[in-house]
Amino acid sequence: MPPLRPIDLKSQPAPYQVRYKVIQKIHAVLKKSSASRLSNCDRKAVELEGEVAKKSSSGQSYRFNASVLLRDLSRPNGRSTKANGKINEASGTLLKTQVLEKLTAVLLPVEKLLENGYFLTTTLEVDSDDDAKGGVHKVCIRCNTKFRKDQIMKPTTCRYHIQKRRYNRNTKVAEYPCCGETTSSSSLLGLGCKTMSHHVFRPETFQEMSQISRFMTTDLIEGESNVLALDCEMAFTSMGYELIRLTIVDFFTSKVLFDEIVQPFGEIVDLNTEFSGVHLIEKNKSLSFEETMTRVLSKNLINRNSILIGHGMENDLNVLRIVHRRIIDTAVLYPHGKFKSSLKNLAFETISRRIQSGEHDSSEDAIATMDVLKFKLGIPINQKTWN
Ligand SMILES: [Zn+2]
Ligand SMILES: [Zn+2]
Structure with a gap:
């Protein structure tokens, strides 16, 4: 049997030893699942690892892609994502399964997530020097x-x-x-x-953000697969840039499932009222960050199977300190030439809706984002009941 060696690449996303171990793991999974064609497993393992290595631009994306591959390989017969899909032509409505298929097709791949500032692990191996902090x-x-x-x-x-x-x-x-x-x-x-009368800043690095509050992954939160549009408002505080309002809207019913004012950790420097629409944060009419996260990261709201929809949502997820993988981002999906589009322009161009003409409203923004996506994917915007 030839040794299972990683194929040579111009730029190596991970050290030889790491790649070698991944091949061993893939090989073990293949051997278990396709007992009849044992002789192919060696070549197949090297090939599959090679594909992962080629499409990974960093160690982080390599590890992530490898773990996704291993997870997919371990699934019995793969997952059946085919919709049972008869189009309901008479009523002009769609079935839920058809919509889920359309949405799944536009989930951002890992490379795109990383490229656009999403964090995919809760522990990054970053030097803890002052610059990183x-x-x-x-x-x-x-x-x-x-x-x-x-x-x-x-x-x-x-x-x-x-x-x-x-x-x-x-x-x-x-x-x-x-x-x-x-x-x-x-x-x-x-x-x-x-x-x-004050300067403002935004924490930029993962380390710096983690010092204020730690990132949490949705991986361990079980729950039904749901589809949620999400929008946050942020303020400048003594600790940087923080969450002050969070809105979550259900994709299928357009119901606002969560909409609360959130107290930041730091002292307020500027509420950004002209953008955030938040004028005041009253203790008895708002939630602490921890309370917010406890309520939001749950089986009925954001769980591991949720599809999250947002516009430039890396900003939202980073202030929420949420690590999640099933993401649809309309700023990335529908760019304006080389640049990201603004939600305001996108909503006007697609659904002829004027938003953000005054203060922003996170529920208006979340709904607009969702409706833009529905329009682009041919999902009826006004359909509120689903089979
Ligand atoms: Zn300044
Ligand atoms: Zn000016």
């Missing part, structure tokens, strides 16, 4: 000033523009749409049209 200093994401993180609550001057600079084709100069000021302006307004 976020360091002592931060750069304000509004005005680019470097400041000490522990001084964030000390009042200072933060001048910035509310909107990003854009190139104006008529005048041939870059300008800020918020106030019309150009980059060449020498007036004080050039520095920004808005002044706040």
Whole structure:
């Protein structure tokens, strides 16, 4: 019998020893499941591992892809995902199984999840140096000033523009749409049209986020397969960027299943009211982060079998510190050229709905995201009963 050696690749996603062990595991599973064609198992194991290695760009994605493969191989006869699918032509409605099939087809593959800032494990092997933890200093994401993180609550001057600079084709100069000021302006307004008394930052790394609260995986939460649209609102606090409102909507009934204001851990710096729509966080009308997670990570809401739908949902899942794999992200699925689309534009272009004309409303956003997806996949937006 020839030794089970990993095939050579230009760039190795994982060390030889790791790949070798994966081949051994695949081989063992194959041997168990196809006893009649033992001679093929060796070649097949090397081939399957090779495919996993080729499509993995990092050690993390390699380990994940390998574990998915092993799980799939271990399933007796694979999973039957074929819908029993007769189209209900007379009524113009769809069966639940047909919808689930359409949704399953657009789940983001692992590579896309990683590429777009989703975290797929709760323990990343990152050096715990100061940089990974976020360091002592931060750069304000509004005005680019470097400041000490522990001084964030000390009042200072933060001048910035509310909107990003854009190139104006008529005048041939870059300008800020918020106030019309150009980059060449020498007036004080050039520095920004808005002044706040604190700088703001966002935790960027997994380590830094984990220090505030740990990531939790949905892997161990059993429950029925459900489909949920999700949207969060965030605020800037002394600890960075935190959850202040969470809305979860059922895909099939469009019912709002969860919609609560959430208390952040840190002191509030800016509620982002113009975007978040949250004006006030009252203790007796809001939930703590822990209470929120206990209620949301459960068999009836977000469980291991849930399909989660969102727009740019890595932001939502990262402030929620949730690791989940069955994800549909309309920002990734329906980009605007090379860039991610905005939900506002996407909703207008597809379902002619105007949203976010004033303050954002996470239930409006979650429903719009869901309806955009229904429209794109040919699922009737107004169908509320399903067989
Ligand atoms: Zn401005
Ligand atoms: Zn600033």
